[in-house]
Amino acid sequence: VLDSTLRVLAICGSLRKASYNRAVLNALVDLAPADFELTTFFLDAIPMFNEDDLDVNGYPAVVQSFRSDIAAADGIVIATPEYYHSVPGVLKNAIDWTGGKPSVFNDKPVAIVSAAPGLHGGLRAQYDLREVLQALGGLVLARPEVSVGSAERKFDPSGKLIDEGTRLALEAWLSAFSNWIARLQMQQRLEELR
Numbered sequence: 587v588l589d590s591t592l593r594v595l596a597i598c599g600s601l602r603k604a605s606y607n608r609a610v611l612n613a614l615v616d617l618a619p620a621d622f623e624l625t626t627f628f629l630d631a632i633p634m635f636n637e638d639d640l641d642v643n644g645y646p647a648v649v650q651s652f653r654s655d656i657a658a659a660d661g662i663v664i665a666t667p668e669y670y671h672s673v674p675g676v677l678k679n680a681i682d683w684t685g686g687k688p689s690v691f692n693d694k695p696v697a698i699v700s701a702a703p704g705l706h707g708g709l710r711a712q713y714d715l716r717e718v719l720q721a722l723g724g725l726v727l728a729r730p731e732v733s734v735g736s737a738e739r740k741f742d743p744s745g746k747l748i749d750e751g752t753r754l755a756l757e758a759w760l761s762a763f764s765n766w767i768a769r770l771q772m773q774q775r776l777e778e779l780r
């Protein structure tokens with residue numbers, strides 16, 4: 587019997603307790619279909635990347651588990667804020683730890699979402715993040731693009747998603763991601779048979 591459960595690691599690009607991006611990830615846990623197993627990773631404990639330390643000490647334990655969680659997942663979801671038109675340092679720093687020959691992101695299906703109080707919802711950070719992940723061999727879902735703009739109106743003060751349009755957009759996006767993962771896994775099996 588094929589195990590059809592998709593194990594998806596969700597990474598939050600914000601450390602803020604009341605983060606809208608964290609709220610998006612919480613909403614995804616509720617919206618996800620039954621065959622989606624979503625686990626969230628918070629970056630609070632990831633140290634600053636320093637190549638000297640890496641050469642001497644190898645990967646710190648928390649980084650090692652970040653790396654192995656990514657490697658073991660069927661797909662990665664990243665919810666990120668936009669800081670000064672790009673990817674927050676916290677997230678970029680964590681991604682800098684994922685390199686190697688190959689990177690743990692290599693051939694990994696990834697889907698990006700963003701949220702911000704601004705109208706466009708952090709879309710510029712998504713484009714920069716897409717480039718970074720592609721540099722690591724990540725296979726980033728092309729569309730639909732979902733950014734949650736005017737985020738303070740989309741969630742209640744407890745962080746619960748209260749906007750129907752956003753809910754529908756996130757559902758469509760998750761479903762496209764699920765298809766994207768299935769398609770890539772199918773292709774991988776075909777390559778193994780060759």
Ligand SMILES: Cc1cc2nc3c(=O)[nH]c(=O)nc-3n(C[C@H](O)[C@H](O)[C@H](O)COP(=O)(O)O)c2cc1C
Pocket residue numbers: 600601602604605606607608666667668669670671672701702703704707708
């Ligand atoms: C250092 C910094 C830079 C920011 N730059 C942008 C920006 O370029 N574009 C934008 O839409 N919002 C920007 N914001 C506002 C964030 O979108 C807002 O703080 C958002 O709530 C952060 O995401 P979070 O709620 O998940 O923590 C910035 C906020 C900070 C703290």
